[in-house]
Amino acid sequence: MINASRQLSRRRFLGNFAFASAAIAAGPGSWIIRPDWANAAEGPIRLGIATDLTGSLGFAGNTDANVARMLVKEINDSGGLLGRPIELLIEDTASDESVAVGNVRKLIQRDKVDLVIGGISSSMRNAIKDVIISRGKTLYIYPEGYEGKECTPYLFCTGPVPAQNCDQFIPWLIKNGGKRFALPGSNYVWPQTINAYARKVIESSGGEVVFEEYYPLDQIDFSSTVSRIISNKVDVVFNAIVPPGVSPFFKQLYQAGFSKNGGRLGCVYYDENFLEMNQAQEIEGLASSLDYYKMLAAEDPVSARIQSAYDKQFPAKFRFSAGSAATGTYRGLKLWEAAVKEAGTIDRDAVAAALDHAKIAEGPGGPAEMAPGKRHCRMNMYIGVAKGGQYEIVARSAGLVDPKEC
Secondary structure (H helix, E strand, C coil), rough: CCCHHHHCCCHHHHCCCCCCCEEECCCCCEEEECCCCEEEEEEEEEEEECCCCCCCCCCHHHHHHEEEHHHHHHHHHHHCCCEECEEEEEEECCHHHHHHHHHHHHHHHHHCCCCCEEEECCCHHEEEEEEHHHHCCCCCCCCCCCCCCCCCCCCCCCCCCCCHHHHHHHHHHHHHCCCCCEEEEECCCCCCCCCCHHHHHHHCCCCCCCEEEEEECCCCCHHHHHHHHCCCCCCCCCCCCCCCCCCHHHHHHHCCCCCCCEEEEEEHHHHHCCHHCCCCHHHHCCCCEEEECHHHHHCHHHHHHHCCCCCCCCCCCCCCCCCCCCHHHHHHHHHHHHHHHHHHCCCCCHHHHHHHHCCCCCCCCCCEEEEEEEEEEECCCCEEEEEECCEEEECCCCCEEEECCC
């Protein structure tokens, strides 16, 4: 998904902490960020981050780790949690499930963390969840937007799911694009699942699916697909092709005159980090459906404060954005903090019971709350349209959107 030049060296990684606390290397891909104060009676609460610091999803994983550093510093600076500091332990899952399982075991068995937050791809979540929950008896928060249908006890999801991505977005696409849809996607679980949901919403909203196709993850020639889109007079391409294929697909679609002739591109995961993958004219008018856009900072003081704090501490290339799971990491950590305060303990069962109905009044994009009994999060959703290489928000939900999961 990214080239080697975008991966952090260990020196750059350590330099990016921007922390008053001590950062200690504890083996390849392992980092301990210790608070500069401690409760001698009980010791620190241990928070584990398992995310892709290297590998194809490193741009997202480094952002998520940065968010955790920022929030842990805020919590410790304000007196900690239950009067105890938080110690942050970070393991690299390296966009590789076999590497991830071993590194997550370190968090559970060696470090004995009280919570694990992380995982970006669904395959990563599925690879590490048993190590955390069943064998490790530890609470797990998965922060990325995904295909839904994860209803495992002690696993809480804080990113958007298909109902949140699609229920508002697809009627908007029909109104602002047309009724004839193509559903191209990469050949794995997320595109297939979200397209199945999207098809139902399209058809119930008066649209039709002209065709639905899936391609190998490494495919970069989409000439036959583009020809089919043009010849079938498709109005809206609801894209579920992921990198590396998405950039050449959009380029080839643009060159064929799709957008010039009134076609509309839609892609629910396409955040600010992805805008630079194509020339601005190639994705002009692309619409996306996410829980946060950076331009919200211009109108929402809370989002502005969060965005500013992140940019000040981490002024490098890893942007705070929704698609990278940065927003899900933020709300997941704050919801967990609220749950621990309510429970008055870090016992897994007590915290899970409180987390089931936890709420936060402030967060990126607005407040958020867990949907009781569903282990998924209600949140605001926004529709953004790419204009001149930036997003403009054109629609927003009337309130918190239910995940309709579990």
